[in-house]
Amino acid sequence: MSGLFGTLASGGFLILLVAAGFGFGFALVAGQGRKRSAMIGGLCAVLLAAILSASPVFRANMTGAITVLFVLGLLALPVMFYAFVLRQIRRRNAPALNPLPAGLRLIEQDDALFRETLEHLRDENARQPDYSRQTFSIAWRDARGAVLASVRCEILMGLAEMRALYVQPEMRDKGLGRQVLQAALDEAKSRGAARAMLHTFDWQVPDFYRHLGWTRTGEVSYPAGPRRIQFEKQL
Template identity: 45%
Template sequence: MGQSLVAAFWLALAAVPILGYVVLLRRLRRRAQPEEAPQPAGLRLIEDDAALTADSLAAIRAESAAQPGFERESFSVAWKDETGAVRGAVQVIRVMELAEFRTLHVDPDWRGRGLARDLLQGAEDEARARGARHARLGTYSWQAPELYEKLGWREVARFPAGTDTHRIEYEKAL
């Protein structure tokens, strides 16, 4: 045991200069790096904002959840073929009595078969069953707005979105 203590002593003694050198290098590196100037408060452009958006949505949802009677849920209605592959889907976010229809998509090879109509009607039925009384959706003028009108959706706003392109907002009583 005496020899182990002696060996540990010499090892510790040898490590002191090495540890001192490591500490000295860290201090020198910190001094060599330019200090970032504090930025004044104000607006900033944030290009890659996925994390910021997630944080903001979490804060908004927490504030909203504290409101009396607030309810929010999300669901999708999908069309699957005989192999189980999804050929079309629509997402709906229900906030209290309002259903917001989002992301309707039908596989291009499956268009013209009535899938979009079936998806919308199925999602409307589900939203109604979950307590929604009103529905809204937004689309572009090149995304078959006549389909929505044929199914009873009423145009409530139209915004220019480019050359010969408009963003169209629809609503419907459920």
């Protein structure tokens, strides 16, 4: 046993590399992956170094190995620095590469682009002398603050367009939709709107608007079958 211990101790740094290689190889064959196998190989080398550290022969060999590595590292520093500087010069002088060639793009998740485009269009429209735009919403809240019904109004150059009228399902047929819509019309009129309009699909009870005095002024038929109906009303 002492002979084996002495043989391993005389191997010095080389025997640690062998131990690390064996540990890495067995772990890799066992399906541990490269990163975990490398950790296991390093752990084998550390454990063997701890065992052999009691031998003065091993300590002497390791001291010599560390000294040699240190000297080699000092000699390699200028070469590494030169390679770093050369790489930076080449990168700086390399022509700029555009990873995306110019041309058409299909953008699936386009909400952000659409909002940005709308802002550009609104900025251009706002520079026109007759352009004016206001928006507001009317909501019906319960005692806890929950919104039970709401509608949004956009007044564009005197025309008030009602959008997104919605009533919670459990609160329908209670008059909330009629009240928030009328409140929005009154507010729009007080802000100078002369006419109101809205669009609704044929499955969204268009008779509701007829009963409130809205006039049907247009219709769009979709190839799939549904219709989008336009209503207007003087204020």
